[in-house]
Amino acid sequence: MTAPSMETHNDFKNGVDARAAARQNNQTTPTSGVSPGYIQANMVVLPSRYAADFRTLCARNPVPCPLIAESASKGCFTALKSWIDGIKDEDIISEKCDLRRDIPRYMVYSDSKLVKSHCTEITSYWTDDHVAFLIGCSYSFETELAKADLSPRHVVLGRNVPMYRTSVRLCPAGVFTASTFVVSMRSYKKKDIDKVRKITRRFGVTHGEPIDWGWRAVERLGIRDLDMPEWGDMPLTMDGRAFGAAREYGDEGEDDEDEEVPMFWGCGVTPQEAVMRAGLEGVVMGHAPGHMLVLDLKDEDIVSG
Amino acid sequence: MTAPSMETHNDFKNGVDARAAARQNNQTTPTSGVSPGYIQANMVVLPSRYAADFRTLCARNPVPCPLIAESASKGCFTALKSWIDGIKDEDIISEKCDLRRDIPRYMVYSDSKLVKSHCTEITSYWTDDHVAFLIGCSYSFETELAKADLSPRHVVLGRNVPMYRTSVRLCPAGVFTASTFVVSMRSYKKKDIDKVRKITRRFGVTHGEPIDWGWRAVERLGIRDLDMPEWGDMPLTMDGRAFGAAREYGDEGEDDEDEEVPMFWGCGVTPQEAVMRAGLEGVVMGHAPGHMLVLDLKDEDIVSG
Numbered sequence: 001m002t003a004p005s006m007e008t009h010n011d012f013k014n015g016v017d018a019r020a021a022a023r024q025n026n027q028t029t030p031t032s033g034v035s036p037g038y039i040q041a042n043m044v045v046l047p048s049r050y051a052a053d054f055r056t057l058c059a060r061n062p063v064p065c066p067l068i069a070e071s072a073s074k075g076c077f078t079a080l081k082s083w084i085d086g087i088k089d090e091d092i093i094s095e096k097c098d099l100r101r102d103i104p105r106y107m108v109y110s111d112s113k114l115v116k117s118h119c120t121e122i123t124s125y126w127t128d129d130h131v132a133f134l135i136g137c138s139y140s141f142e143t144e145l146a147k148a149d150l151s152p153r154h155v156v157l158g159r160n161v162p163m164y165r166t167s168v169r170l171c172p173a174g175v176f177t178a179s180t181f182v183v184s185m186r187s188y189k190k191k192d193i194d195k196v197r198k199i200t201r202r203f204g205v206t207h208g209e210p211i212d213w214g215w216r217a218v219e220r221l222g223i224r225d226l227d228m229p230e231w232g233d234m235p236l237t238m239d240g241r242a243f244g245a246a247r248e249y250g251d252e253g254e255d256d257e258d259e260e261v262p263m264f265w266g267c268g269v270t271p272q273e274a275v276m277r278a279g280l281e282g283v284v285m286g287h288a289p290g291h292m293l294v295l296d297l298k299d300e301d302i303v304s305g
Numbered sequence: 306m307t308a309p310s311m312e313t314h315n316d317f318k319n320g321v322d323a324r325a326a327a328r329q330n331n332q333t334t335p336t337s338g339v340s341p342g343y344i345q346a347n348m349v350v351l352p353s354r355y356a357a358d359f360r361t362l363c364a365r366n367p368v369p370c371p372l373i374a375e376s377a378s379k380g381c382f383t384a385l386k387s388w389i390d391g392i393k394d395e396d397i398i399s400e401k402c403d404l405r406r407d408i409p410r411y412m413v414y415s416d417s418k419l420v421k422s423h424c425t426e427i428t429s430y431w432t433d434d435h436v437a438f439l440i441g442c443s444y445s446f447e448t449e450l451a452k453a454d455l456s457p458r459h460v461v462l463g464r465n466v467p468m469y470r471t472s473v474r475l476c477p478a479g480v481f482t483a484s485t486f487v488v489s490m491r492s493y494k495k496k497d498i499d500k501v502r503k504i505t506r507r508f509g510v511t512h513g514e515p516i517d518w519g520w521r522a523v524e525r526l527g528i529r530d531l532d533m534p535e536w537g538d539m540p541l542t543m544d545g546r547a548f549g550a551a552r553e554y555g556d557e558g559e560d561d562e563d564e565e566v567p568m569f570w571g572c573g574v575t576p577q578e579a580v581m582r583a584g585l586e587g588v589v590m591g592h593a594p595g596h597m598l599v600l601d602l603k604d605e606d607i608v609s610g
Binding site for chain 1: 361364365367368390473474476477478479502506509513514515516517525571
């Protein structure tokens with residue numbers, strides 16, 4: 001059996017299929033577009049002594065760190081405990097999972113240093129003392145935006161969403177101090193801002209509405225360079241120019257409702273950054289960027305209103 | 306019956322007594338120290354069309370806006386719906402309440418302009434369309450700090466806690482955009498910071514651990530002047546000097562573990578500020594600063610870990 005190409009991603013009808021493929025190493029590429037309608041999650045795996053502080057970090061910063069579920073018990077990689085109000089444990093993943101193998105690619109850190117990059121499983125690193133945390137991902141609301149004819153540019157162009165470090169601090173929690181928001185960016189016409197806010201607002205479990213928008217937001221958030229995202233691909237205009245630079249030469253003025261401006265959402269890379277900055281001891285693991293855990297939970301299960 | 310003086314505040318054994326006294330206008334002074342061990346709440350009353358956005362604002366910003374409960378239904382001032390996981394509606398207020406009279410002093414705004422200040426009831430302003438929201442207050446953890454011999458300075462000196470506007474933005478929600486954190490300040494010796502963080506961390510429903518601390522935090526948070534709080538009293542040293550100015554002339558250096566530094570907590574004035582800044586139409590009401598609703602919920606009911 002050969003690894004499926006980008007084009008066959010939709011062959012995975014649901015979370016069960018996607019996880020089975022990842023487990024058998026038949027799906028080792030980024031999961032954007034895999035099993036549409038099913039929620040994908042970021043994963044952070046920590047030594048148990050950090051679990052309480054991490055839970056508090058998520059509770060205090062639900063926009064960038066929306067906690068969906070964690071290991072059913074210390075060391076457990078086959079079952080989950082739901083953290084979403086009204087969602088049962090088995091709604092998240094309906095059958096036995098293997099969190100050590102069900103994600104296409106993983107990263108492994110030891111004493112806060114990267115020791116393994118993009119490996120296809122973490123069975124040899126997992127111990128009885130590890131606790132896995134699943135965090136919401138903004139892929140969820142992109143389907144809904146597309147339905148409203150508001151497909152994000154990066155999706156239309158087949159690129160990865162641009163993600164940026166900011167200077168906006170998280171509320172600290174125990175060992176997790178001095179961390180900042182990571183944000184994802186999608187650009188929209190000014191006249192569509194309210195519509196985009198409204199659609200994404202309903203996805204509270206997966207970052208909700210944007211945290212800021214407009215050209216001035218770039219400075220407010222302390223983003224270094226809009227055309228040099230720290231993760232993902234450089235944002236482009238429809239005709240392939242760098243989005244930030246294009247603005248400099250083509251500013252159409254404050255009142256042009258057709259002008260496209262950047263909008264910024266809380267991003268699931270935030271908790272990973274927080275973990276890295278905390279200088280934790282022991283073995284910490286996570287998914288490789290863009291390679292998510294596909295759940296059995298569907299978009300419609302978590303949308304409010 | 307005469308109004309009780311500051312000294313008789315502790316005569317109200319519990320929330321029922323404190324609310325009855327407020328209802329009969331026998332308790333019209335600030336509630337700091339009233340019914341120790343019982344949780345006090347900030348109240349915000351909004352026209353129902355803003356209720357969903359306000360709920361989202363609280364969900365996205367739980368540290369400064371910890372939502373405890375709201376009106377059981379639109380227009381209801383006699384019963385509550387709990388928003389705290391594991392806490393039943395009747396645990397918050399056990400018997401029939403009257404949210405229009407059970408707080409010692411109220412503020413009333415019409416189309417975002419103050420129309421009534423420090424009135425003792427709001428019965429004539431309340432309509433079938435109003436929804437009340439109760440938000441946690443940091444008085445709760447002060448009892449616990451005192452037990453650990455870490456009484457906040459303002460309590461020792463019989464003053465009000467200093468509160469400040471900051472430039473730290475809330476995550477926006479619907480009509481509530483461009484709002485910022487309001488913080489309360491308590492100063493502690495550097496060597497006590499970890500202890501203070503640990504004690505207050507457990508009070509997740511009432512702001513939890515501080516959001517920042519140390520002298521550099523003043524600038525980071527965009528606080529204008531530590532000795533000129535926007536609400537509450539100026540912070541003092543034990544010998545009665547202005548706390549911020551005393552630092553300028555008595556800096557004991559980075560390594561002095563006995564040096565006292567400011568610590569900042571999310572503050573329940575934040576949602577009121579957010580409401581004011583949103584320029585809402587119609588009649589909005591709230592408690593007067595320092596005059597809280599005393600609940601039947603006890604500190605021990607909401608402490609974690």
